[in-house]
Amino acid sequence: MRNRWIPVLTALALAAGAGWAIAARPRAPAPPLPPAPLAWSPEQIPPVVKLPPLYTDLAPPQAGSGEQAVRAYLDTLAQAARVPTWHPARTGPIGVEQAPYPRAYAFLHPDRQQALTYTDWLRQWENVAHVGTIQVEPAGPNRFFVEVERVEVHGGHSAVAFHSGFFTVAPTPAGWRLTSAELSPEDLITVQLGGRDPWRHDLGLFAAHTLQQPGRPGQVRHWRRVVELTYGAAAGRPPVRVRLARQVDG
Secondary structure: OOOOOOOOEEOHHHOOOOOOOOOOOOOOOOOOOOOOOOOOOOOOOOOOOOOOOOOOOOOHHHOOOHHHHHHHHHHHHOOOOOOOOOOHHHHOOOOOOOOHHHHHHOOEOHHHHHHOOHHHHHHOOOOEEEEEEEEEEEOOOOEEEEEEEEEEEEOOEEEEEEEEEEEEEEEEOOEEEEEEEOOEEOOOOOOOOOOOOHHHHOHHHHHHHHOOOOOOOOEEEEEOOEEEEEEOOEOOEOOEEEEEEOOOOO
16 A cells, blocks of 8 residues: 555634644544653643744745745734824834735735725724734645734733634735635633633644544654644554644643
């Protein structure tokens, strides 16, 4: 049988609740199993470290890859702010950085711009003072998992929120462009405060149940907030390589 590797990047954005998740939500927790060696557990959660803004000055025609387009889009947004007029920060430079928004919008694919006007697109950044990029990870051909930190202004006070989702890209004669860029708020309450589905905290427990793979992975690699698990062929199943991204909300 010829070996087949199946690359998968999964994240909480695909299922309700917090923790590790893939496209199909499991029906019930698996029987307790010890965590896989070297894998993350609740005591080994990676720190939240934002990616450096490498592409703040990159113009859309200069985007030579899909990842560059995604990073440049987010790095451009990091320079912009839409603080309300009543906010004390408006007495200084914060809140008046409107110029980067048209530059960020230019990274959207022309078809996307036709479906989403600049005015409608800009509305999603209302009351957002800053955007910081936490993750941009490949999730299939021309697809990326993205997680950002947002500093927001709500009802007279500031707050930090985390949003995540999947971006898709496509090449054009004028550089790579974003065909979709959807982000949804993360849930910082369900698992971290409510304790729901605590087994989702542990990568070993989550992978054993959700992937239904017998035994432990033959190899565990991790970088930034991503873990890659490799399982050998067993019981008539082909070898599988799975990549999972851990979000800030657990």
